[in-house]
Amino acid sequence: MTASEARRRFAAAPVARLATADGAGRPHLVPIVFAVAGDTVLSAVDDKPKRTTQLRRLRNVAENPAVALLVDHYEEDWSALWWVRADGTARVLVPGGDDAVAAVALLSERYAAYARRPPRGPVLAVAVSRWSGWRAAE
Amino acid sequence: MTASEARRRFAAAPVARLATADGAGRPHLVPIVFAVAGDTVLSAVDDKPKRTTQLRRLRNVAENPAVALLVDHYEEDWSALWWVRADGTARVLVPGGDDAVAAVALLSERYAAYARRPPRGPVLAVAVSRWSGWRAAE
Numbered sequence: 001m002t003a004s005e006a007r008r009r010f011a012a013a014p015v016a017r018l019a020t021a022d023g024a025g026r027p028h029l030v031p032i033v034f035a036v037a038g039d040t041v042l043s044a045v046d047d048k049p050k051r052t053t054q055l056r057r058l059r060n061v062a063e064n065p066a067v068a069l070l071v072d073h074y075e076e077d078w079s080a081l082w083w084v085r086a087d088g089t090a091r092v093l094v095p096g097g098d099d100a101v102a103a104v105a106l107l108s109e110r111y112a113a114y115a116r117r118p119p120r121g122p123v124l125a126v127a128v129s130r131w132s133g134w135r136a137a138e
Numbered sequence: 139m140t141a142s143e144a145r146r147r148f149a150a151a152p153v154a155r156l157a158t159a160d161g162a163g164r165p166h167l168v169p170i171v172f173a174v175a176g177d178t179v180l181s182a183v184d185d186k187p188k189r190t191t192q193l194r195r196l197r198n199v200a201e202n203p204a205v206a207l208l209v210d211h212y213e214e215d216w217s218a219l220w221w222v223r224a225d226g227t228a229r230v231l232v233p234g235g236d237d238a239v240a241a242v243a244l245l246s247e248r249y250a251a252y253a254r255r256p257p258r259g260p261v262l263a264v265a266v267s268r269w270s271g272w273r274a275a276e
Contacts, residue, residue: 031212064163
């Protein structure tokens with residue numbers, strides 16, 4: 001699968017999984033909702049600031065910015081399987097800064113639940129260095 | 139969510155995502171089909187032996203056995219969201235050994251595609267040290 005096809009499939013999905021790792025290399029995994037802007041994947045933490053400072057994905061990114069994101073499609077008919085992955089580097093956007101505000105606007109356009117109640121926590125931006133993917137029918 | 143509820147939901151899902159990290163802590167992410175036996179998650183590589191020795195999930199596990207596995211459920215109605223995670227340590231079972239043969243039998247019971255054509259590659263066993271999860275309605 002080409003990088004542009006992988007990016008297109010990724011951007012169209014409603015949910016992805018974010019893998020981070022701490023400074024010792026121990027992986028962590030959570031599902032995220034997101035928006036894609038160019039080669040950046042944006043997601044937000046929808047929680048109170050006090051709790052989010054303890055969130056493992058944010059602690060991990062501070063220790064180790066390398067991350068991977070995955071979107072996959074499963075069916076019982078394995079000839080219909082596909083997945084796409086985005087490998088990159090994550091950072092937390094400056095709270096209240098232009099980039100964070102623009103990211104929340106994008107997320108709120110994409111998800112009705114965010115439109116009703118925008119996320120209040122930190123915004124994570126992943127600069128994707130590689131879009132890759134696989135599909136069974138190839 | 140209790141550990142036993144997280145384990146139950148995990149075991150019932152058809153697909154999970156496996157996060158590994160290399161020796162430098164760079165995460166890697168792939169979808170897997172799997173079977174749960176007690177507190178072990180079993181998956182197999184369905185590929186030619188030559189190619190699988192180059193597979194990044196296997197290289198990573200050799201360098202760093204810490205892994206995380208995720209099953210998640212998405213709906214537009216966010217009150218129905220849930221996810222479960224298994225954190226643990228992975229190892230490759232001895233090819234052709236009793237454990238590997240039993241794992242392939244379990245996988246073939248669970249997936250029709252494996253029943254027709256059992257996986258030929260290495261079997262990965264993750265000893266789960268922690269089952270955890272979250273659901274929106276909690």
